[in-house]
Amino acid sequence: MKLQEKILIAARETISIEAKAIANLEHLIDNEFVEAVEKIYNSKGRVVVTGIGKSAIIASKIVATLNSTGTPAIFMHAADAIHGDLGNIQKDDVVICISKSGNSPEIKVLVPFIKDFKNPLIGITGDKNSFLGKEADFVLNSYVEKEACPNNLAPTTSTTAQMVLGDALAIALVNLKGFSRKDFAKYHPGGSLGKKLYLRVSDITAQNQKPIVSPDTSVTDAIIEISEKMLGVTAVLENDKIIGIITDGDIRRMLKKSTDFKDLTARDIMSVNPKTINQDTLAVEALDMLEENKISQLLAVENGNYAGVVHIHNLIREGIL
Template identity: 45%
Template sequence: MQAAIGAQRPFDPAQALRLARETFDIEAAALQALAGRLDNRFAQAVQCMLQVPGRVVVMGMGKSGHVGRKIAATLASTGTPAFFVHPAEASHGDLGMVTPGDVVLALSNSGEVSELTAILPVIKRLGVPLIAMTGGLDSTLARHADVVLDCAVEREACPHNLAPTTSTTAQMAMGDALAVALLDARGFRPEDFARSHPGGALGRKLLTLVEDVMRTGTQVPRVAPDTVFSDLMREMSAKGLGAAAVVDGQERPVGIFTDGDLRRRIEAGADLRQATAAQVMHAGPRTIADQALAVDAAEMMETHGITSVLVVDGDGRLSGIVHIGDLMRAKVI
């Protein structure tokens, strides 16, 4: 049975909206104040994280711990190796996860949480740099720290000024600021982000190559320039892509014939029965390298209003064909 937590009032939608807007105003004002107080200590913290050969070990208790886990995850996914260690578990063996060459980023609004202050002397004996993210600038944590990042807030958004709300927002924003500054200093690129997110949409777009999704071998519709029109149509029909590549003796594409080309020639009244592939093809077909990104093939199709692109190897020889359906199945588009 749920314990009573006070007399519940009838729900007031207007009151809920008022408190929501007030929460946004309080937290936005706190972040503006935080930006105004930012000084060279932030740059020192970034430089410290850049210079250490090890990892950023993030610590925090309670709500600060939840924020710390998010900060560690953000750092790790943007090029700065990081992980979270629970301060209470650190006192019972997990402090062994902190090694010389690491840097500790400790979060505590008050700077006096006992589980964290208890391990500060051990961290100092290890010779590991300590960066504090705290609102208690005269606290035990701040006094032990090599760099103090001021995260003080005037008040919590909680109507009772008790529940960590504004203070955790300030910590989260400071952590994001550190991650952004670090990824910029490291020259972290979208391709690097994709490598740490291979299962996401960005990873698929920035890691999938044309050769990963193209059709090869007998799946590729191809004919010689002197192929008669009836055989050209049979090749197109058999492969089901609505197009066929026309290749020379060295397997280099010299043209392409598509369903669209067929429709336009029939509408123009052309007699195709005696024609050859060379006579009906569209010369100078658009091609893409097999090592190009699949997303580039998608962009080419969209730009030129086509559904298939011929793929060539480093010597310009036909190595495959990629269809818009292949890109959709690979979730590139």
């Protein structure tokens, strides 16, 4: 067997094994999952997520997901917990403990202390009959038939299952809280994701010049205005109201008909009823309009008045596209 073929077989088999295990989780979700979500939802404290080894790494990811979706959470390493970090657990906190076997030595030491604190304990384990499974107030079953590792040793499928259950918890809480796009934007102000959630048309138009001509402006002057403002377009205004638009495309179509345009005005070549968008609209919605109408520019308006231009290049530069 060729090396390339062996690699492809291993990769596809890994994906297949993990996909089947994740699909099976749907059948393992029961009333304890519901009760665990309700306990977190009604809690006045945070969610403390703990684990050992690879499960600790998954715990960190679950904490990040919870925090980013409006549920305050902190990570506590199970080994560090019994050496002082138990002080992180406060009175109203809910603790999630993650362990594939549910019988790790560190877990067996840690769990009784958590129980002594009287904090609700949610266990994520692949064995409901394990130490963790029996001691937890709520058990989320992360059972998998086998690891993707050919020796059935390296945590692969099991850690994927743990992470998916963590995602399921977080999204269930999102739904209960009615966590909106606006809420999400508060926690993700950076990067292209944040910009999609908070960047508005007004933020774009503020960066651009504002090309304007009147309907009686000569085509020559309209071309100069388009060129100088570098947006490939100009609005045509009459009595301060938009009555048309002239784009590079309009100029090209005019030149196909005739190169003699010395007597033509903006009114003669403009397109009427141009697409407009409100200044307070999200920039990502401007992108949707551009793509839907297969155009490169939109005229922005504020209270019905011309406010500027949004060009698709603006959105590309901002990382929206």
